[in-house]
Every structure is written in C-alpha cells, then in structure tokens.
Amino acid sequence: MAFEITRELTQEIKALIEAQNAQELSQRYNDIHFADLAEILDTLNVEEATYLVKVLNTETTSDAIMELEDDIREAILKNLSAKEIAEELEELDTDDAADIINELPQNRVENVIAEIEDEGHAENIVDLLRYEDDTAGGLMAKELVKVDENWTVTQCLNEIKQQAENVSRIHSIYVVDEYNKLKGRLSLRDLMMAQSKKNISQIYIPKVDFVNVNTDTEEVARIMQKYDLEAIPVVDESSRLKGRITIDDIVDFIKDEAEKDYQMAAGISSDVEADDSIFELTKARLPWLVLGLLGGLGSVYIMEGFEDALEKYSRLFYFTPLIAAMAGNVGVQSSAIIVQGLANDNVKGSLLNRLLKEVGLSLINGIALSLLVILFGSITGLEQAFSLTIAISMLCVIIFAALIGTFIPIILDKKGIDPAIATGPFITTSNDIFGIFLFFYISKTILGF
Amino acid sequence: MAFEITRELTQEIKALIEAQNAQELSQRYNDIHFADLAEILDTLNVEEATYLVKVLNTETTSDAIMELEDDIREAILKNLSAKEIAEELEELDTDDAADIINELPQNRVENVIAEIEDEGHAENIVDLLRYEDDTAGGLMAKELVKVDENWTVTQCLNEIKQQAENVSRIHSIYVVDEYNKLKGRLSLRDLMMAQSKKNISQIYIPKVDFVNVNTDTEEVARIMQKYDLEAIPVVDESSRLKGRITIDDIVDFIKDEAEKDYQMAAGISSDVEADDSIFELTKARLPWLVLGLLGGLGSVYIMEGFEDALEKYSRLFYFTPLIAAMAGNVGVQSSAIIVQGLANDNVKGSLLNRLLKEVGLSLINGIALSLLVILFGSITGLEQAFSLTIAISMLCVIIFAALIGTFIPIILDKKGIDPAIATGPFITTSNDIFGIFLFFYISKTILGF
Numbered sequence: 070m071a072f073e074i075t076r077e078l079t080q081e082i083k084a085l086i087e088a089q090n091a092q093e094l095s096q097r098y099n100d101i102h103f104a105d106l107a108e109i110l111d112t113l114n115v116e117e118a119t120y121l122v123k124v125l126n127t128e129t130t131s132d133a134i135m136e137l138e139d140d141i142r143e144a145i146l147k148n149l150s151a152k153e154i155a156e157e158l159e160e161l162d163t164d165d166a167a168d169i170i171n172e173l174p175q176n177r178v179e180n181v182i183a184e185i186e187d188e189g190h191a192e193n194i195v196d197l198l199r200y201e202d203d204t205a206g207g208l209m210a211k212e213l214v215k216v217d218e219n220w221t222v223t224q225c226l227n228e229i230k231q232q233a234e235n236v237s238r239i240h241s242i243y244v245v246d247e248y249n250k251l252k253g254r255l256s257l258r259d260l261m262m263a264q265s266k267k268n269i270s271q272i273y274i275p276k277v278d279f280v281n282v283n284t285d286t287e288e289v290a291r292i293m294q295k296y297d298l299e300a301i302p303v304v305d306e307s308s309r310l311k312g313r314i315t316i317d318d319i320v321d322f323i324k325d326e327a328e329k330d331y332q333m334a335a336g337i338s339s340d341v342e343a344d345d346s347i348f349e350l351t352k353a354r355l356p357w358l359v360l361g362l363l364g365g366l367g368s369v370y371i372m373e374g375f376e377d378a379l380e381k382y383s384r385l386f387y388f389t390p391l392i393a394a395m396a397g398n399v400g401v402q403s404s405a406i407i408v409q410g411l412a413n414d415n416v417k418g419s420l421l422n423r424l425l426k427e428v429g430l431s432l433i434n435g436i437a438l439s440l441l442v443i444l445f446g447s448i449t450g451l452e453q454a455f456s457l458t459i460a461i462s463m464l465c466v467i468i469f470a471a472l473i474g475t476f477i478p479i480i481l482d483k484k485g486i487d488p489a490i491a492t493g494p495f496i497t498t499s500n501d502i503f504g505i506f507l508f509f510y511i512s513k514t515i516l517g518f
Numbered sequence: 519m520a521f522e523i524t525r526e527l528t529q530e531i532k533a534l535i536e537a538q539n540a541q542e543l544s545q546r547y548n549d550i551h552f553a554d555l556a557e558i559l560d561t562l563n564v565e566e567a568t569y570l571v572k573v574l575n576t577e578t579t580s581d582a583i584m585e586l587e588d589d590i591r592e593a594i595l596k597n598l599s600a601k602e603i604a605e606e607l608e609e610l611d612t613d614d615a616a617d618i619i620n621e622l623p624q625n626r627v628e629n630v631i632a633e634i635e636d637e638g639h640a641e642n643i644v645d646l647l648r649y650e651d652d653t654a655g656g657l658m659a660k661e662l663v664k665v666d667e668n669w670t671v672t673q674c675l676n677e678i679k680q681q682a683e684n685v686s687r688i689h690s691i692y693v694v695d696e697y698n699k700l701k702g703r704l705s706l707r708d709l710m711m712a713q714s715k716k717n718i719s720q721i722y723i724p725k726v727d728f729v730n731v732n733t734d735t736e737e738v739a740r741i742m743q744k745y746d747l748e749a750i751p752v753v754d755e756s757s758r759l760k761g762r763i764t765i766d767d768i769v770d771f772i773k774d775e776a777e778k779d780y781q782m783a784a785g786i787s788s789d790v791e792a793d794d795s796i797f798e799l800t801k802a803r804l805p806w807l808v809l810g811l812l813g814g815l816g817s818v819y820i821m822e823g824f825e826d827a828l829e830k831y832s833r834l835f836y837f838t839p840l841i842a843a844m845a846g847n848v849g850v851q852s853s854a855i856i857v858q859g860l861a862n863d864n865v866k867g868s869l870l871n872r873l874l875k876e877v878g879l880s881l882i883n884g885i886a887l888s889l890l891v892i893l894f895g896s897i898t899g900l901e902q903a904f905s906l907t908i909a910i911s912m913l914c915v916i917i918f919a920a921l922i923g924t925f926i927p928i929i930l931d932k933k934g935i936d937p938a939i940a941t942g943p944f945i946t947t948s949n950d951i952f953g954i955f956l957f958f959y960i961s962k963t964i965l966g967f
Contacts, residue, residue: 102745393842
C-alpha cells in the first residue's frame with residue numbers, strides 16, 4: 070500500500086542495472102505491483118528501463134508498460150525485439166495489446182503479430198485493429214464471459230470456470246443465442262443462487278444495456294455513467310456480441326476529457342504535462358500566445374482610431390486593462406459554465422430563455438461592478454461625468470462579453486465543433502478587442518471627443 | 519437504451535399527475551430505470567415530482583432521488599413525511615442513505631431514522647454518520663461480503679449466498695479473522711474454482727489493498743486509480759473491516775475534482791451549473807469579478823504613476839491591453855500545467871530544475887513573440903527604439919508571468935492549500951498589475967521619460 074519512490078530506491082535500482090545483476094532485480098521486483106513498477110520505470114532512462122523490462126517477468130512488465138506515458142513506452146518498445154514485444158502482448162488483455170500494436174511503426178506490426186504464440190489471442194487483437202480509435206469497438210476488449218441460453222446452470226458453471234481463466238474481472242455473464250446474438254445477462258450471484266438443473270433461459274435477465282461497435286466513446290462514457298455500469302457489452306450491426314468495455318477504461322477517458330477542456334480553456338492545445346520537453350510545451354502553448362498577441366495588436370489599432378481622446382480624456386487609456394480584464398473574465402466564466410453544461414448534457418431550455426437569463430445575470434453583476442467604479446471615482450476625485458461614462462461603458466462590455474461567452478460555445482456545439490475550443494484565449498482575445506472598441510465608442514458618444 | 523425525454527413525454531406525465539392518475543403512472547413507470555426517472559423528475563416542478571415519487575415504488579424512486587441535484591432533492595424531501603423518507607432509505611445502500619440523512623434538517627433526522635424498519639440497516643446508517651465527509655469513512659458503504667478465514671469453501675458459499683442478498687455488486691470477498699480484522703481477499707472466481715472441502719485460509723490472497731476510515735477521499739481516488747481497483751475495503755484504527763468503497767463513487771469524485779479545477783480557473787467559486795438560479799450564479803461569479811475589478815483599478819493607479827509618458831510616449835498606453843493579455847495568458851498556461859501535474863502527482867524534480875525549465879520555455883516563447891512585435895512595428899512604421907522597448911519589456915513580463923504562474927501553485931500546494939485557487943482570476947489579476955508595472959518601469963528605464 071505504502072509504496073513510495075525514494076531517491077535511495079532509484080539509486081539502488083540504477084546500481085543493480087549497471088551491474089547487470091538480473092538475478093537480484095528479478096528476485097526483488099518480479100512480484101511488485103505493475104503500477105509501482107511503472108513509477109520505477111518512469112525514473113529511469115530508456116536504456117535502464119529497457120533492461121529492467123527484459124529482466125522481469127512479462128506478467129508484471131506488460132501491465133507496467135501500459136501505464137507509462139506514450140513517448141516513454143514508444144522508446145522502450147523500440148529497444149525490444151518483435152519476439153519480446155509479442156511476449157508482453159501475450160500477457161495483456163486484447164484491448165491493451167491492440168493499443169500497443171497501433172503505436173508500433175507499420176513495418177513492425179506484422180512481425181510482432183506473427184510472434185504471438187497464442188493464435189486465438191493474436192486473432193482477437195487483429196480483429197480489434199479495424200475499429201476506429203474513438204468508438205466502442207476501439208475501446209472494447211475481447212475478454213468476456215458468455216453462455217448459451219440453452220445451457221443448464223451446471224453446464225454454465227463449468228464453462229464459466231474455463232472462460233474465467235482469461236478474464237480478470239467477470240462483472241456480468243452475457244447470454245447469447247446459438248448465433249452469438251446478445252440476448253441478456255446473468256449475474257454471477259444469481260447463477261450461484263440458482264438450482265443446478267434449471268435452464269439459463271429460465272433465469273437470465275433479458276434486459277441488458279449495450280452499445281454498438283460504432284458508438285462514440287463519449288456516448289459510451291455517458292451511458293456507463295448515467296446507468297452506473299461497471300461493464301457494458303458491445304455488439305455489431307447484427308447484434309452479435311463482439312466485446313466488452315469496462316469502467317476502468319472509461320475512468321481514464323472521463324478524466325482525460327475533463328482535463329482536456331481545462332487545458333483548452335487555459336490555452337494549451339495538446340495534451341502536455343509539466344514534465345514534457347520544452348519543445349512539446351512550446352508547441353502546445355505558443356500558438357495561443359500568438360493569438361493573444363494578435364488580439365493585443367488589434368487593440369493597439371483600435372485605440373489609434375480613438376487617439377483624439379488623448380487630448381482631453383487621456384485617463385480613459387488607464388482603464389483599458391480594466392475593461393479587457395472584465396471582458397475576458399466574464400467571457401471565460403460564461404463559456405466555462407456552458408462548456409461544462411454541454412459536456413454533462415444539462416443545458417436545457419430555449420435559446421431565448423438562456424439569452425434573457427444571461428442578460429439578467431450580467432446586468433446584476435455589471436451594475437454591482439459599475440457602482441464600485443463610481444465609488445472608486447468619487448474617492449479618487451474623478452470627474453463625475455467621467456466615472457459615469459466608464460461605469461456605463463463597462464456595463465455594456467460585461468453584457469456583451471457574457472453573450473459572446475455563452476453563445477459561441479452553443480453555436481459551435483450545434484455545428485458539431487468541440488465547444489471547449491471557444492473557451493480560454495479565443496474568448497478572452499476576441500472579448501478584449503471588441504470590449505475595448507465598445508468602451509471607446511460608448512465613451513466617445515457620451516463624452517463627445 | 520434509447521430513452522429520451524421529449525416535450526410530448528413531459529406533457530403526458532404532467533397531465534397524468536394533474537389528473538392524479540396514480541394507477542396509470544405506476545403501471546408505466548414503476549419499472550423504468552432510476553436514471554431515466556431522475557431525468558423525468560428533473561423536468562417537473564417540485565409538487566409534480568413529489569407526487570410521482572409518492573406514487574411509484576421506492577425501489578426505483580430511491581435511486582432516482584440520489585441522482586438529482588442537491589437542491590431539487592432537498593425540495594422533494596421537504597414534501598415527504600418522515601415515514602416516506604425512511605421507506606426510500608430502506609431501499610438505498612447505507613452510504614447513499616447516510617448522505618441523504620446528512621442533508622436533512624437536524625430536527626428531522628431522528629424521526630426519519632426511527633421510522634426505518636430494518637434495525638440493522640438503521641444502525642449501519644447511523645454508524646456512517648460519524649465520519650467526516652471527505653474521508654474514506656464518509657464515502658464507504660457498509661454493504662460488503664466477508665467470510666471468516668476458518669470456514670470451508672462450502673460454508674463460505676452458503677454464507678455468501680445470504681450476504682449477497684444485500685449487496686448489489688460483490689467485487690471481492692473479504693477475509694477476516696474472528697475479531698473482524700481484515701486478513702485478505704478472495705475472488706469469487708477463485709472460490710468457485712476451489713475444492714469444496716478446502717479451508718478459506720488455504721485459498722485466500724493475503725495481499726489486499728485497503729484504506730483507513732480517516733484516509734482523504736483524494737488519496738482513496740489516487741490509490742483506486744493507480745491500482746485499477748473497482749472496490750477497496752476500509753478498516754478502522756485496529757484493522758477491523760468497517761466498510762467498502764466502490765469505483766462508481768470515485769468516478770463521480772474524479773469528475774467533480776477535474777471540473778472544480780476548471781471552474782476555479784474560470785473564476786467560478788462554487789459548483790454551479792448553467793441551469794442554476796441567477797442568484798446562485800451571481801454568488802459564484804461576482805466575487806472573482808470584483809477581484810478583477812480591483813486589479814484593473816490597481817492598474818489605473820500604476821499608470822497614473824507613469825503619466826509623464828503621456829507627453830512623449832502616449833502610444834505606450836495603446837499596448838497595455840497587449841501586455842496584460844500576455845501576462846494573463848502565460849500565467850494561466852503555466853499554472854494550469856502545474857495544477858494538473860500536482861493533481862496527477864507527476865510534478866517531479868527539484869525546484870531549481872523547474873525554474874530553469876520555466877525560464878527557458880518563456881524565453882523561447884517570449885523571443886518568438888517579441889520578434890512578431892518588432893515585425894509589427896516595422897510594418898506600421900513605429901520608431902525602432904520604441905518597438906524594441908515594447909518587445910524587451912514584453913519579454914520580461916512573459917518570463918515574470920511564467921514564474922508566478924508556476925511557483926504560486928507549487929508554494930500553495932506545499933502549504934497544504936488547494937493550488938487550483940491560484941489559477942484563473944487570481945493569477946490573471948496579479949499578473950495584470952505586475953505586468954503593467956514592469957512594462958512601464960522597463961520602458962521608462964530604456965526610453966527615459
């Protein structure tokens with residue numbers, strides 16, 4: 070339980086690897102949990118990690134490899150022979166094995182598959198390769214327990230004992246007919262409690278949730294979450310049982326999705342982590358900064374159009390960061406709520422209602438903030454007409470920013486584009502520009518410069 | 519599978535409720551899935567929803583109530599008698615029942631508990647009430663299957679059949695000694711495959727992951743994710759088995775956490791949704807906007823200190839939104855990466871390394887952006903010294919903003935404060951102010967106004 074990587078542990082392992090002390094290493098680490106081994110591999114360099122993978126037994130290393138970051142895994146696999154990779158795949162469930170095959174360079178795929186000794190396992194993996202990544206087919210594993218509706222309970226129990234050898238978690242037992250069409254499910258509990266001579270068709274539950282091989286991963290996640298499922302069977306176009314998706318795969322997906330939305334909102338365009346290379350991080354971050362820069366230069370251009378204000382109302386220019394900040398913050402808030410609402414499927418009601426609500430909301434927030442500005446003006450001795458102008462134009466900017474923040478994601482979503490792209494730099498930048506324009510335009514109208 | 523709420527369906531149900539046609543309603547909706555019923559309840563007003571809950575059988579309604587938003591559930595429970603609530607609790611697992619009890623007003627708690635007919639169930643619920651919300655004790659359910667290490671396989675199977683009546687998903691069978699101390703686990707599969715005369719002590723797996731009742735929910739989530747667990751037993755200070763946490767509770771927690779980090783980054787301080795009331799939304803959003811406003815007013819104050827620039831270099835003021843945007847964007851990017859890294863436990867290496875990396879990264883980004891500014895200057899005919907000044911000061915602001923964005927979350931985390939609070943408005947606001955100050959200070963130093 071209390072496994073922790075310490076500097077000493079890493080040093081020790083590195084020393085053993087350098088001394089090529091395979092015996093000591095396998096004695097110590099063959100029975101370690103794969104998740105712990107993954108953490109160890111993470112602290113080693115590629116050569117050291119490769120050596121450790123080669124030395125330890127594949128039962129542990131195969132699962133550990135699956136836990137690694139893509140780039141580290143790729144580097145280690147590069148150092149392994151086709152036969153060594155095949156030995157790892159032998160131990161993995163078909164879904165994980167197929168994921169690894171998908172990551173291999175095209176010219177190694179055939180060699181690796183040819184080296185897998187268990188024919189059935191190899192065929193199952195190959196079957197999975199033809200499904201798209203972001204579908205139920207691409208996510209499912211072939212490992213599952215199924216029984217024929219015509220069997221008896223005793224027959225069924227014996228059969229299950231055999232099938233279960235390859236399935237780490239049974240969850241549900243699926244019931245199929247003689248054509249492998251999904252008919253229903255059977256809980257292991259019900260089966261254990263049933264009389265042994267009964268027929269499966271008498272005791273199975275005909276109601277079963279399932280998805281199609283082509284169902285979107287997102288939809289699978291929604292269904293499994295909504296109905297609290299720990300596993301869901303996957304069928305093909307003729308209702309034949311093809312595989313099964315378990316909740317652990319969905320947990321990763323849900324987390325990744327939520328983190329992706331957050332990263333997009335923060336202006337990070339691909340899935341990077343603090344420990345990625347400077348190059349990777351720059352690639353993910355710089356484009357959004359360039360967008361921000363262009364927005365800022367746009368603001369420069371807009372203000373040049375209002376340079377008359379410099380003479381009599383130069384103080385207006387002190388307030389541009391304030392206006393930009395309000396436009397940005399309000400826009401990000403509104404869009405975050407809508408993006409999360411769309412992701413969780415709880416944005417209901419008509420567009421008109423949402424419009425009215427958003428205007429109401431920003432009126433309340435905007436008026437409160439405007440009063441603060443007026444208060445600030447009277448304390449610091451600003452001219453009354455001037456601080457009133459700032460308050461009014463800020464109020465307009467806030468309402469405008471809230472509407473943009475709300476409706477851009479909704480429109481993108483309706484057009485089938487991921488609305489998360491609209492949060493963050495995109496919204497802040499456009500709101501900055503339009504906000505500043507609106508601010509000067511309204512100020513000019515009121516003050517007349 | 520394909521349940522969908524339509525306007526027609528809602529109208530139909532509303533009509534049946536108004537006609538008080540209890541018979542028709544229970545005929546149609548007694549066997550509906552609780553998650554679908556929850557969606558239906560969501561579209562009704564409180565009186566209608568209450569009526570439907572009273573009419574349908576508690577097996578479905580109890581789970582549906584658990585799925586509702588807190589405020590809707592609270593409103594419905596208000597309309598139910600203590601006996602009616604007790605009937606709902608009777609159907610729920612102890613963890614859910616305890617959650618509902620915790621939401622009830624203090625003066626109703628005793629009455630409701632007194633009305634629960636199943637004494638054991640009531641006692642289990644009461645036991646759970648004493649644990650803190652954000653600990654394993656507060657999350658666990660009492661429902662689990664456990665066997666004594668001294669039993670035989672046959673004894674065990676019979677016992678499990680009885681215990682399993684109350685447990686919807688068995689997952690693992692826990693093995694305890696005569697003092698209820700957790701010794702290990704037994705998979706249902708192993709049990710089924712074992713010879714019936716064997717003793718449990720011969721076949722159980724003595725290695726079992728577990729958490730303590732006081733373990734943080736966050737730590738529970740980390741362990742269950744890392745080790746791919748679908749359930750984990752919870753023990754007290756004397757290693758006695760007290761309950762069990764299942765993955766579905768953790769899925770909700772993981773999702774909530776990821777969404778909370780995102781909401782904080784967007785400047786939304788409590789868990790709100792698009793369909794919450796304007797008041798709730800204002801409460802969550804306004805404080806951060808006020809912070810932004812104060813930041814903006816701070817910038818006004820800073821620029822007043824540099825008003826000399828107005829004479830010769832008034833154009834500097836055109837660039838403040840640009841500087842503020844860059845400082846904000848860079849800060850948010852850096853902090854988002856660190857906050858996610860801290861949440862996923864993959865921020866490694868020394869502070870000095872991180873410092874060097876962050877400086878390197880922002881140098882690359884900053885120089886690229888500075889070159890764009892110089893390019894912009896030469897195209898639009900800005901004085902060369904002027905655009906160079908802007909480029910240099912922007913570069914400094916970017917490095918500064920990246921350092922703030924990186925280290926504030928790390929420092930907060932070290933002090934035990936949720937680093938997510940540092941992302942979003944907090945970072946953007948402080949970076950705005952310091953960025954603008956730095957911009958003018960450096961410009962003044964170079965241009966000498």
